Amino acid sequence: MELQQLRYFLAVASEKNITRAAEHLRLSQPALSRQIHQLEDSLGGPLFERSQGGVTLTERGYYLAEHAKEMVRLADKISANLNTATPVSGELYIGGGETRTLTSVITTFKQMKQLHPDVKLRLYSGNGDDVIDKLDRGILDFGVVIEPVNLAAYASRELPHVDRWGVLTRRDSQIGNRTHLETADLLDLPLILSEQSLVDRHLSDRLGVDLGEAEVVATYNLLYNASLLVHAGIGHALCLDGIINTNGTELVFVPLNPSLTSSVHLIWKNESHLSNVASTFLDMFDEREKTT
Structure with missing residues (x-):
């Protein structure tokens, strides 16, 4: 073959x-x-x-x-990454879940591109399980993952911002005019939940409510399609803030109370030999974080 x-x-x-x-x-x-x-x-x-x-x-x-x-x-x-014409050139493979914290990684690549114009970014979007699977198989250089994640098998950097949990809903829904949503109220709503394997158990522990008792009308891997379900009035999506731009739309994000946040990590395989372009990216990322 x-x-x-x-x-x-x-x-x-x-x-x-x-x-x-x-x-x-x-x-x-x-x-x-x-x-x-x-x-x-x-x-x-x-x-x-x-x-x-x-x-x-x-x-x-x-x-x-x-x-x-x-x-x-x-x-x-x-x-x-081997057939390169300049010292820093080739392709950088990064996979990420849906989080606006990814902008710090993108900003680093932009700076890298300005110094080394021959580099290219291959950005893969997927949930945490997908990203880690591709990282483990060597397809990705780095993953951007949202807790919960077992970091023991990876080298990592915690990104500077955290993501806030809440509910994406229609503005004209029964909770659309709320400034926040009590966690106990989740059990009274038709919910659209993430399919990712660890998220629901993790959230149940942190929320103090068993999401297994909730009325789950649909699940999703990426939030855009879930937002279409929300727009159609099928349910309310439990998700992170800032992924769907709700400005000027019929949708609104309602944060949870008490506030629930998740840290985000840039990870790569422990003891892996990074390509020249990946190593340069990591050096620039670390240098940028020192100065911000």
Whole structure:
């Protein structure tokens, strides 16, 4: 199994048609078909179901596609960071959950870009579990994660600001004109909660209420889609402040009382060898935090 064969395979999987994939790759159709057959032979079975309308992935093909994307992405990352024309160039891979505290990381990259214009940022958005998974597999250089998170396996820096918890709701809802929301009131509302594995248990402990007893009408991974549910009047989203811009909209953020905040951390793998671009970013981040 060769890296180039995986690129060919992913092109066919994306186009769902060998002819279109060959045109995209600027290969002849017979040459591309031959590469796919060789890959299938090396892996011991068909990766595609063929029909007159095109191709669809088999179960084996779905499994390969999931992992091939990460293999190609990691290979591209290594290549970009080794084949550099200047001392500090290449690509910086950062993953982050939804938090406006990410702006301190973005500001550092902006300063870095001004000094080293050949660097590029690959920013991945996902919840904490997704970010840590990609960090562990070497796809990301850094993760920006919101507590709760087990930091024992990672080097980390705590970011300078904290995030505030509350409820995103419609302005015309029964709580839309409140200045704050008592934590006990959460159990009386139809809630939209984060899907992230640790968050609800963590919040229950800190809130002093069991969110397992709440009426949960929906869950979310990223807040934008949850805001659409809120806008439709389906429920109220328990979330962090500042992620959804509510200015001039029908939505409003109501903070919790007593106030509940979460710290945010920049993390990377313990004892990992950072690329030149990642090491430079970390040095600049530390220097910036000393002066702010």
